[in-house]
Structure formats: C-alpha cells, structure tokens
Amino acid sequence: MTKATTSIRRQLILMVATVLIVINVVALWGAHIYANKAAKESYDRLLYGSALQMAENITILDTQVFIDLPVSAFETLALSASDRAFYAIMNGQYQVLTGYKDLPNIPFTQLLQQSSEKEKFIPIYYETMYHGEKVRFVALGKRLLEADSVNDVFIIVGQTLDARRAAATEVSQMALQFVALFFVITLLLLLFVIWRILQPLQAIKQAITERSPQELSPLEAKVPSEIAPLLKSINYFMAQLDNTLSRLQRFTAEAAHQIRTPLAGLNSQAQNAIDETDETLRQKQLQHILESSNVLTGTVNQLLSRATLTHRYQSHPFSPVSLDHVIKETCRELVVWALERQVEIEYLGDIQVTINGDEFALKQMLQNIIENAIKYSPKGSVVEVELMAINERPDASIRLQIRDQGVGVPDKDKEHIFEYFYRSPDNFASGSGIGLSIARDVAEHHDARFHLKDNQPTGLIVEVIFPQQKGLSYES
Amino acid sequence: MRVSCLLGLCLILFSHMVLAGAAQSGTSIIFPSLNKQPNLEGEVLTVYGAVNHRVISPLFQAYQETYPNVAIHYIESNTRDLYEQFLSEPNTRPDVMLSPAMDLQFKLANDGYALAYDSPELSHVPKDSHWRSELFGFTYEPIVTAINTDILAGEALPQSREQLLNLIRSKNHLLDDKIGLFDIQQSGLGYLAWAYDGQQSRSYGRLLEAFGTHQAQLYTDTASMLDGLLKGQIFIAYNLVGAYSYQWTQKYSWIKTIMPTDYTTIIMRTAFIPRDAQQVTLAKRFIDLLLSPEGQHILANQSALTPISTKVEGPFSRDELSKLPHGIFRPIPLGLELLIQTDDAKKRLIYSEWRDAIQPVLNRKK
Numbered sequence: 087m088t089k090a091t092t093s094i095r096r097q098l099i100l101m102v103a104t105v106l107i108v109i110n111v112v113a114l115w116g117a118h119i120y121a122n123k124a125a126k127e128s129y130d131r132l133l134y135g136s137a138l139q140m141a142e143n144i145t146i147l148d149t150q151v152f153i154d155l156p157v158s159a160f161e162t163l164a165l166s167a168s169d170r171a172f173y174a175i176m177n178g179q180y181q182v183l184t185g186y187k188d189l190p191n192i193p194f195t196q197l198l199q200q201s202s203e204k205e206k207f208i209p210i211y212y213e214t215m216y217h218g219e220k221v222r223f224v225a226l227g228k229r230l231l232e233a234d235s236v237n238d239v240f241i242i243v244g245q246t247l248d249a250r251r252a253a254a255t256e257v258s259q260m261a262l263q264f265v266a267l268f269f270v271i272t273l274l275l276l277l278f279v280i281w282r283i284l285q286p287l288q289a290i291k292q293a294i295t296e297r298s299p300q301e302l303s304p305l306e307a308k309v310p311s312e313i314a315p316l317l318k319s320i321n322y323f324m325a326q327l328d329n330t331l332s333r334l335q336r337f338t339a340e341a342a343h344q345i346r347t348p349l350a351g352l353n354s355q356a357q358n359a360i361d362e363t364d365e366t367l368r369q370k371q372l373q374h375i376l377e378s379s380n381v382l383t384g385t386v387n388q389l390l391s392r393a394t395l396t397h398r399y400q401s402h403p404f405s406p407v408s409l410d411h412v413i414k415e416t417c418r419e420l421v422v423w424a425l426e427r428q429v430e431i432e433y434l435g436d437i438q439v440t441i442n443g444d445e446f447a448l449k450q451m452l453q454n455i456i457e458n459a460i461k462y463s464p465k466g467s468v469v470e471v472e473l474m475a476i477n478e479r480p481d482a483s484i485r486l487q488i489r490d491q492g493v494g495v496p497d498k499d500k501e502h503i504f505e506y507f508y509r510s511p512d513n514f515a516s517g518s519g520i521g522l523s524i525a526r527d528v529a530e531h532h533d534a535r536f537h538l539k540d541n542q543p544t545g546l547i548v549e550v551i552f553p554q555q556k557g558l559s560y561e562s
Numbered sequence: 563m564r565v566s567c568l569l570g571l572c573l574i575l576f577s578h579m580v581l582a583g584a585a586q587s588g589t590s591i592i593f594p595s596l597n598k599q600p601n602l603e604g605e606v607l608t609v610y611g612a613v614n615h616r617v618i619s620p621l622f623q624a625y626q627e628t629y630p631n632v633a634i635h636y637i638e639s640n641t642r643d644l645y646e647q648f649l650s651e652p653n654t655r656p657d658v659m660l661s662p663a664m665d666l667q668f669k670l671a672n673d674g675y676a677l678a679y680d681s682p683e684l685s686h687v688p689k690d691s692h693w694r695s696e697l698f699g700f701t702y703e704p705i706v707t708a709i710n711t712d713i714l715a716g717e718a719l720p721q722s723r724e725q726l727l728n729l730i731r732s733k734n735h736l737l738d739d740k741i742g743l744f745d746i747q748q749s750g751l752g753y754l755a756w757a758y759d760g761q762q763s764r765s766y767g768r769l770l771e772a773f774g775t776h777q778a779q780l781y782t783d784t785a786s787m788l789d790g791l792l793k794g795q796i797f798i799a800y801n802l803v804g805a806y807s808y809q810w811t812q813k814y815s816w817i818k819t820i821m822p823t824d825y826t827t828i829i830m831r832t833a834f835i836p837r838d839a840q841q842v843t844l845a846k847r848f849i850d851l852l853l854s855p856e857g858q859h860i861l862a863n864q865s866a867l868t869p870i871s872t873k874v875e876g877p878f879s880r881d882e883l884s885k886l887p888h889g890i891f892r893p894i895p896l897g898l899e900l901l902i903q904t905d906d907a908k909k910r911l912i913y914s915e916w917r918d919a920i921q922p923v924l925n926r927k928k
Contacts (some may be wrong), residue, residue: 184906
C-alpha cells in the first residue's frame with residue numbers, strides 16, 4: 087500500500103498561512119513604527135508651536151527683557167490633556183527669567199553654537215528624565231535686537247510622553263484590528279481557493295470510488311490542464327487492465343473449450359470400444375483413444391507450463407544463462423523424438439553467449455519452437471538451429487534462427503499464429519495451438535524480438551533476436 | 563439633631579497657632595475619633611485646607627461615621643500660605659490638600675507632588691473636573707460681587723461689570739475707600755480670579771483704574787471682607803467666592819450677591835493626596851467620599867458649596883445655581899492653562915499693574 091506522506095492541501099494551507107503571517111507581522115511592525123513616528127512628529131509640532139508662541143511674546147526694552155507669555159502657548163500644551171508640562175525662559179547667561187529653574191540637560195552647547203553662528207535658530211529636541219518621568223523638550227533660541235546690542239534668549243518647553251504614547255497605541259491598535267480582519271478574510275478566501283483547486287482531484291477519487299469493479303471505461307471528468315496527464319494515465323492504465331482482463335477471459339474460455347472437445351472425443355471413442363465386438367477394430371479404437379489422450383496431455387502440459395511461466399516471470403529474477411548451452415541441450419533432448427519422425431536436427435553456430443535470463447523459460451521457448459518445426463517438417467528433412475552474432479547494427483545483438491522445410495505459414499496467418507489456440511484452417515497436424523504463443527511471451531519477457539519469415543524454397547524461419555546486454559559477452 | 567450632637571462631641575480646638583517654619587497663622591482643629599475607647603490607638607487623617615472649617619465639617623462627620631476610629635486633624639489657612647507651607651515644610655505634609663486656588667494646586671500636581679489615584683467615584687463627576695487622576699475638582703462655585711444696597715439709593719442693582727463701573731462712576735466719591743478687593747499678592751484665590759479676569763474681559767483695565775482712583779480696600783480672606791461689607795466699611799466687594807456671599811445674603815437682606823451677567827467665572831475647589839502622605843489609605847477614602855454622590859450631596863445640602871456633580875440635588879446644587887441670574891459660566895479649566903497663572907514673569911506684570919493702580923492708596927493710608 088502507498089502511504090500518504092504529505093497532503094497537498096495541508097502543505098498549501100501551511101504555506102499560505104506562513105506567508106500571510108509573515109506579511110501581517112511585517113505590516114504590523116511597519117504600522118507600529120509609523121504610528122510612533124507620526125505621534126512623535128505631531129506632538130513635537132505642538133511643543134514647537136507652544137515654544138514659538140512664547141518666543142513671540144518676548145521683547146526687549148531698554149536692555150530689559152520683557153516677557154508676557156500668552157495663554158495660548160499653554161492651551162496648546164493642554165491639548166495633551168494628561169501630560170505634565172515644564173518650561174523655562176533663559177537669557178544668554180543661562181539665568182532663568184521665568185519658569186522652572188532646575189530643568190536638566192539643557193543643550194547649551196548647541197544653543198550657543200546656533201547663537202554664535204548668527205543664523206536662524208532651529209529647534210533642538212531632546213528627551214531626559216525630570217521629576218521621575220521621561221520628558222521630551224524642545225529648546226529654541228530667539229534673538230532680541232535693540233539698537234546695536236544683540237541679546238539671545240532661550241525657550242525650553244517640555245512635556246511628558248503619555249499623550250504621544252496613547253496616540254501611538256491607538257494607531258497601532260487600529261492597525262492591529264485591521265490586520266487581524268484582513269488576515270481572517272484573506273485566509274478564508276485562500277482556503278476557499280485551495281478547496282476549489284483541489285476539487286477536481288476529489289472528483290476523480292469520487293468517480294473511481296463510485297465505480298463497480300468491472301467498469302473499466304475511461305473516466306470522463308473536466309479537469310485542469312495540470313491534472314489532465316494524471317487522468318490520462320489512469321485511463322491508459324484502465325484500458326490496459328481492460329485489455330488484459332478480456333484476454334484472460336478469452337483464454338479461459340478457449341482453454342476450457344480445448345480441453346472439453348478432446349474429452350468428448352475420448353468419451354465417445356471409449357464408448358465405441360466398449361460396444362465393439364471385433365477384437366481387431368477394438369484394438370484400433372483403443373489406439374485412437376491413446377492418441378487423443380496424448381494430445382490432451384500435451385495441451386494440458388502446455389497450459390500448465392504457461393501458468394508456471396507466468397508465475398516465474400513475477401517471482402524469478404534473471405540470472406546469467408549460457409544460451410548456446412541451453413540450445414544444444416534442448417536439441418539433444420528432442421533429437422530422438424525427431425528421428426522417430428525421420429527429421430534431423432542440425433545445430434549451426436560456433437559462438438558462446440551468456441545472457442541475463444530465466445533458463446527454464448528459455449528452454450520452454452526453444453522446446454516449443456523446435457517441436458513446432460519438427461512437427462511440420464516432411465519426412466527426411468532437416469531442422470536447422472543457428473545461433474549467430476550480428477555486428478552490423480549500431481547495437482550488436484544475438485540472432486537465433488530455427489528453420490524448417492515444411493509447408494510454411496501463409497502471410498495471412500502469420501499475424502494470428504501467436505494467438506492462443508489459433509490453428510490455421512489448412513493445418514491438419516495435431517497440436518494445441520499454444521506453443522508459439524508461449525515462445526513469443528518468453529522472448530518478449532527477455533526483451534527479444536520474435537519474427538516469422540519464409541524459408542526457401544519452402545518452410546518457416548522463426549527468428550529471435552536478443553539484444554546485446556551490458557556486462558555479458560559472447561565469444562566466437 | 564444628630565449633627566449638633568456630633569459637633570458637641572468634637573473637641574474643637576480653636577488655636578491660632580503659629581505654624582512652624584513658615585511663620586504663618588492658621589487654625590488647627592481636631593475632630594477626635596468617634597470610638598471612645600481611650601486605649602485604642604486610632605489613626606489620624608491630616609487635612610490642610612483653605613475651606614472654612616464650619617463648611618467642611620459635615621464632610622468630616624460623614625467620614626468619621628463610616629470610619630469611627632479615625633481622628634481628623636484639619637488645618638485651615640489661606641490659599642497662598644497653604645501653598646508656601648506645603649513647599650517649605652516637606653516633613654509635615656498633610657494627607658489631603660484642599661484649596662480653591664486652582665493654579666497653585668495645579669502647579670503642585672504638575673511638579674509631581676501629587677499621588678495618582680484612580681478613584682472609582684470619578685465616574686460620578688464630569689470628565690474635565692480632574693487632571694491625571696491626581697487633582698480632583700469637587701465644587702463648582704461662581705465668583706461673585708456683593709453689594710450693600712444702602713449705596714444704591716434707589717438706583718438699579720448693577721448686573722454686569724459694565725453696570726458696576728457705571729455705578730462707581732455715578733457714586734464717585736461716595737465710594738472712596740468703600741470698595742473691597744482681595745489683595746492679589748496675599749490671596750491665591752484673589753490672584754487667580756483677577757488674572758482670569760485679565761484674560762477674559764476688556765473691562766479689566768477700567769475696573770483696575772476705578773478701584774485705584776477710589777482707593778479700594780484690600781483683604782486677605784472672604785470672611786473679613788464680608789464683615790466689612792456688613793459693617794459698612796465697604797459697599798462693594800468684588801470677586802468673592804459665591805458660597806460665602808450667598809450665605810451672607812440669606813442672613814442680611816440688604817446685602818445682595820450678583821453673578822455678573824457679562825460672564826461669571828467658575829472656580830473648582832480641588833483636592834489632592836500628596837506623594838508624601840502618611841495615611842494614603844485614609845486619604846484615598848476621603849477622596850472617594852468627596853467625589854461620591856453621598857459626599858456631593860452633603861456639599862449641596864449642608865456645606866452650602868455647589869458640588870461638581872450635576873446629578874445631586876439640594877439647595878446649593880448646580881441646578882439651583884443656574885436658576886439664579888447669571889452670565890455665561892466660564893469655568894477656569896483644570897489643566898495646563900493654569901500654568902500661566904503661576905508664571906513668575908506674568909505675576910510680576912500683573913503685580914506691577916496692580917501696584918501702579920492700588921499702591922498709592924496703600925502708601926497714603928500709611
């Protein structure tokens with residue numbers, strides 16, 4: 087049984103979820119950074135605005151710095167309702183003119199630098215601890231001009247960070263809600279899409295499950311182009327199976343018929359023999375019974391040997407076989423039987439070949455072909471068995487020919503001769519009609535090609551061409 | 563009956579004592595615990611306040627009814643003294659600070675002297691009546707003008723600042739030395755109300771001028787100003803706390819209280835728990851009571867202070883207040899805007915304007 091190691095659906099869902107999570111985490115992170123930045127910038131502007139309003143109301147009169155802070159500066163700060171605020175106005179000598187007298191870490195160096203460069207003052211932002219809380223300050227300079235004297239004052243305004251934290255959190259939370267919603271919707275959509283894409287596979291499975299075991303017609307299902315090859319393979323496989331099954335059915339029916347007919351003959355002959363009073367005729371009839379019984383035995387043997395071979399194909403691995411040796415042995419075994427029919431067997435060939443194969447099966451093949459040749463040879467003729475190497479072809483191979491001088495096989499029969507139980511209508515010799523079929527099966531099992539040719543002047547040549555196999559050699 | 567009985571139990575120690583260090587006078591009152599077992603060592607809640615002890619005592623009694631083992635030590639002082647004492651004596655800070663000087667209270671809270679407390683009772687009061695869970699507004703009181711009607715002599719009672727100026731102009735020398743004001747340099751509340759006038763009104767300059775030319779009398783507390791009004795030392799008292807003035811009006815029909823119809827400034831009395839409070843739990847309970855419907859109800863019925871909550875009913879509720887003739891209510895916002903009132907430069911400006919207008923009077927008097 088094949089084990090389901092991975093599920094496409096699970097993999098798709100896993101990948102989609104991973105990608106979504108990564109995207110969403112990145113989006114959240116981005117939103118978080120953006121929220122912090124936006125909150126920081128907007129509240130920095132408020133701080134700066136407040137400092138500007140303070141600066142606007144600082145003037146100089148008779149070398150006296152005159153400060154009248156506007157309420158609006160504090161109203162601007164009060165927009166962050168829950169934050170503390172601190173401020174100080176200092177002169178160029180760092181004396182606090184008004185406001186908080188102990189503000190920490192004022193960036194005097196930078197302020198002084200801006201002051202000495204006589205350029206426009208730009209705000210300096212910094213964060214520091216004050217009264218036990220983190221406070222963001224802006225420091226801003228203002229140049230006071232009177233006659234020919236120049237006085238710089240510095241405005242420091244700071245505020246705790248609650249409001250900006252709250253603003254950033256609010257934006258982040260909104261982003262979180264949005265992303266969560268987006269995540270759920272996208273995931274659901276993708277799950278639907280995955281289900282939709284995998285639907286044809288499900289449909290094929292369903293179609294196969296619902297079929298009766300006998301139904302092997304091609305599956306008709308609308309499938310995407312990616313799945314079409316799979317369906318095609320399934321259909322091809324089923325067609326093969328169908329073919330095999332019907333061949334098997336035909337074979338079984340034919341085999342039954344082939345066995346029943348001689349049995350019926352035997353039966354009637356035996357009945358006749360019992361009824362026969364004439365001793366000589368009875369002897370003759372008994373002789374007939376024996377012959378019929380022999381034919382039947384031959385048929386059953388062939389069927390058995392075919393069954394054995396079919397079993398061997400599946401269970402026996404190939405091993406090196408000396409082909410010339412097997413051929414010679416077979417010829418030797420059949421030579422007596424041939425001589426009884428006044429036919430000679432002649433082995434031609436002087437090479438030694440070893441191939442990978444099944445010795446038993448090969449022997450069966452040789453036996454069947456040679457027996458067949460002897461059976462159809464006229465008395466006094468010769469059956470030639472020849473093994474030779476062919477070197478002309480790009481891939482060298484081994485050729486085996488069994489030639490007889492019988493009547494041969496007409497071309498119209500050549501294509502049928504390998505069908506089981508096929509007997510040419512012009513053929514009167516006894517036989518099961520199964521031998522050559524088995525021979526061809528064996529040849530094909532060994533990747534060999536099996537041909538029928540006409541011999542000159544008459545007769546049949548059975549030719550088996552073994553492909554040259556790697557690692558196995560022949561020598562002359 | 564119950565109330566008077568409880569009052570009788572209280573050992574009211576009126577002692578005009580000199581508070582250590584600051585050398586400022588205050589009234590120290592002890593409300594002993596209701597539990598009479600002498601061997602029981604009770605806890606003491608210390609409250610500093612610029613609220614008349616008679617006005618606040620119903621709240622203390624309600625507190626002690628719930629927590630009979632607690633004695634309350636109340637020190638009453640004027641707003642500025644309270645503020646300065648708080649800063650100058652870090653070792654004897656109270657458990658609760660009560661004051662109508664919103665700016666001074668706010669400054670202390672902003673500078674981190676207040677303890678944050680998320681009172682569950684905050685849900686009963688308006689959102690803008692507290693700041694950062696540190697400073698809690700508990701009353702909603704108008705700043706009013708009180709007039710002794712003897713001065714009118716048939717003229718209509720002025721309803722706005724403009725009409726008040728007209729009255730002063732028409733009476734002219736009759737009002738010399740007869741206008742009473744808070745000394746803004748001494749009274750925190752006086753400064754707050756005056757500075758807020760400066761932000762709100764165009765009549766501010768003319769008022770100052772009128773007060774100056776008529777040699778206004780300066781007071782540091784409401785009681786003495788109202789006393790002066792009663793005794794005929796002054797006929798007009800400007801920027802008084804409504805609660806006290808209305809009480810006076812109830813008692814003496816010839817003294818009228820006006821909420822100016824151009825705008826009526828509203829102040830909140832605020833409370834906070836100092837960070838260094840000794841009895842934080844007791845103080846939190848007191849804040850809870852102050853903001854609870856029960857406490858607010860006591861204010862509206864027994865203390866004669868208009869409570870911050872809009873829901874409670876009583877003769878001094880916000881409902882009743884808004885039925886009296888008044889201008890647009892302008893509550894002083896409890897927020898960072900108050901920092902401007904504590905700004906030194908601003909204070910110097912206002913003081914110098916004030917001195918330029920009023921000081922000649924003082925000099926002449928001496």
